[in-house]
Amino acid sequence: MGTVSKALSLLTLFNHGRLEIGLSDITRLSGMNKATVYRLMSELQAQGFVEQVGSDRAYRLGPEVLRLAALREAAVPILSVSQDILKKLCDLTGETAHVSLVRGKQLNTLTHAYSPRHGTRVTMEDAEILSFHATGSGLAYLAFAPSAFVEDVLAQPLSRHTTETETDPKRLREAISKARILGIAESVGGFEADVHSHAAPIFGPNREPIGSLAVAAPVARITPDLKTLIRREVKIAALDLTHRIGGFCPSDYPQEKAA
């Protein structure tokens, strides 16, 4: 790994559970030696990618990432287009909707929207890590991902997030095949108890999957009618998003099939 990649890999240590990280923890988590970590963090700091705060001088992400994100959004307005589409989807379904994107080996939520219709709802955070095997979003992505990627995911230890999480590779392969035929995947309580998620993949300019669009509802609220509505609207919304960011579905994506 080159020096630049090493430095940027340190930024991947930040997540919702670790918004601030001290030098010792970065050293431990990265497996690099402390002098190297210090030098790389200092360079990241000089460019505004991280800053030090508090009496313990812990690191957190810096303001430069906001400027870059605004320019990325000007080039590819996936965030604003997603928010627009998710808002409509929430209005139609009365449930929480979200978009997640794959980066490397990770599926991260990009943005979400809530419906005000019910007093209870599935809550989300942006930049949350979703499991491929335990979420509708992950399975929808895997259904159209290269088989090497799928095998790689299934070869890793498959975390059991709830008592309902499916961790049997054979049954997961069946779920993936089904999602490929229908163009939509679902997960009932696999990532968080009592959450029923439906998701469809989003595709990029080369017909490759880049992430998923999903609706997550409390299991107790799912009726056959609501389920039919969600499955139809999730698929329409995901296709809409794919088109509006300049993407294309693969030729075998079942655009028309009743999901």
Add this chain to the structure above:
Amino acid sequence: MGTVSKALSLLTLFNHGRLEIGLSDITRLSGMNKATVYRLMSELQAQGFVEQVGSDRAYRLGPEVLRLAALREAAVPILSVSQDILKKLCDLTGETAHVSLVRGKQLNTLTHAYSPRHGTRVTMEDAEILSFHATGSGLAYLAFAPSAFVEDVLAQPLSRHTTETETDPKRLREAISKARILGIAESVGGFEADVHSHAAPIFGPNREPIGSLAVAAPVARITPDLKTLIRREVKIAALDLTHRIGGFCPSDYPQEKAA
């Protein structure tokens, strides 16, 4: 400059006028040699900070910056707090409001809000570069910046954006002194013709200025009453933003003085 800083400095070449840049242009703009640029861009690409698009394989910023921005926002919710405050300010004034942040030697707009009250309005883009000497936001920042920073800005060639742009360092120093006394700065048509902007500084945790909050209105709409309203509300909004992001005003900031 270290290798990491070199690589990250290439990311600063992207702006609204250059959302996509080819390898030759990056080479020319950076002054580095082509082989080095190619190697650094390849490392940035491997980490998702840039991606190549189109038949000419031009580079644009990649999706990883969106993930980092969401985590920065979770740590320091300046974007969401700003949007909240700007929306109220637009409602109160009927004009466009925006927040900009200083990164290194540059003042960049972070976010903006429009009022629906009038058929015409000042329009903005996020991540736009604002001149320190020609904008209310820039002057408000300079009024509380270290004197070395101010001297550095005034020693550079001062671009004339419009026929109204003030470029005389002596008169600019007077404007900065006045802004320091009042806690608010203004610019009439200095950056864009027919735009009257009022701005107040935003401060960070160490009482240092980090950017500005401004209201920009068409010159033709500015009445004495509207001007009084804008000056009062811009200052209140900037103080509110400073407090809500965990910042503090310097002890000599004129919080109470009628602006």
